[in-house]
Amino acid sequence: MKKKLQTKFSTRQYMLSKDFEIYYYNDKVLSPVKAHTHDYYEFYFFLEGDMDMCIGEESFRIKHADLVLIPPNTSHYPRFIDSEKPYRRFVLWISREYLNELMQISKDYGYLMQHVLVTKQYVFHNDLINFNAIQSMIFGLIEEIKSDRFGRDAEISLRLNSLIMYLNRIVYDQNSDKSFKTEKALYLNLCDYINNHLEEDLSLDKLASEFYVSKYYISHAFKHNIGISIHQYIMKKRLMICKDAILGDDAISHVFRRYGFNDYSSFYRAFKKEYGISPKEFKSKYEISENI
Known part of the structure; x- marks a missing residue:
């Protein structure tokens, strides 16, 4: 590459x-x-x-x-x-x-x-x-x-x-x-990296190898600076971009796979928990509002 x-x-x-x-x-x-x-x-x-x-x-x-x-x-x-x-x-x-x-x-x-x-x-x-x-x-x-x-x-x-x-x-x-202290710089750079690689592997192992620090240090830096775990942050970012993508031409089945969800059921649960509505209901609601 x-x-x-x-x-x-x-x-x-x-x-x-x-x-x-x-x-x-x-x-x-x-x-x-x-x-x-x-x-x-x-x-x-x-x-x-x-x-x-x-x-x-x-x-x-x-x-x-x-x-x-x-x-x-x-x-x-x-x-x-x-x-x-x-x-x-x-x-x-x-x-x-x-x-x-x-x-x-x-x-x-x-x-x-x-x-x-x-x-x-x-x-x-x-x-x-x-x-x-x-x-x-x-x-x-x-x-x-x-x-x-x-x-x-x-x-x-x-x-x-x-x-x-x-x-x-x-x-x-x-x-x-x-x-910036090293921990603060690590947190900011992690945020930038995650936001630019939402379609890729964002496991702790992957991030640790990219930034040459331990998985524990990454988890600690993230929790300390933002108050939620790095897993929760990645989930929220992926759900946000999925929400926008659903309103495009791509099928929902393509969207959730592209952004790291292994199956529809896990994507469905996470989406509904975050937004109080299923992915299909969200798309239908938007399309209806557009036609009014």
């Missing part, structure tokens, strides 16, 4: 698109790259490999889960270290014009970029929780770009803007005296 999302590396240092470009690279051998600049913001999300990033007069050893942001007109180049590891990373280019448009909506979109321009801090270290969330968001964005689904352009814009805001929040939290 992920191999289909990879892009063959190019030495091109200019954008073909007006607003942004994003790539997933996985290379074992790369020719040396000379120092260069460009007129857009360049984000590196480092996944694997041994390298230094030379920015201006400084050199930074880059590690797994690091985020590197290079502002426009800033000289930089990667210096590769002999290693058997592949050089694997995401690269995101964002035009200044697109960022300015976002900042017209909210100045919060520009916090990270302004912070880098003022402080000259180009490298940001992430814990696995934050970086796994970033990685999931980026893969989702690339998958949407390569799709031909209805609403594709609007969904791409939403996903990109959400990613940019998420990066701003991470750096803001790192710089704030009231930064």
Whole structure:
């Protein structure tokens, strides 16, 4: 699956698109790259490999889960270290014009970029929780770009803007005296992950493997922050999306299977308990009200 999302590396240092470009690279051998600049913001999300990033007069050893942001007109180049590891990373280019448009909506979109321009801090270290969330968001964005689904352009814009805001929040939290505690960050990232993967396996085993923490810690963090169990939260979210889907063209039998219910009887009981009405009664009631 992920191999289909990879892009063959190019030495091109200019954008073909007006607003942004994003790539997933996985290379074992790369020719040396000379120092260069460009007129857009360049984000590196480092996944694997041994390298230094030379920015201006400084050199930074880059590690797994690091985020590197290079502002426009800033000289930089990667210096590769002999290693058997592949050089694997995401690269995101964002035009200044697109960022300015976002900042017209909210100045919060520009916090990270302004912070880098003022402080000259180009490298940001992430814990696995934050970086796994970033990685999931980026893969989702690339998958949407390569799709031909209805609403594709609007969904791409939403996903990109959400990613940019998420990066701003991470750096803001790192710089704030009231930064999130690990448990709070885990809870927030779990909510994001669950909401974006309602059609997939959301067992505790799956979540524990995604976030590299124990099942007990996940359960505790969730119960402590929201007051209900993670199972109850997932159930409520799945029932909400099923309720909306039922009003579409899909048959109820397709809807409940898509969102993780093994059989209709368990879906029926959960739906009626949550909304006080059966799925079929709900659909009929809505269709009647529409025809009045």
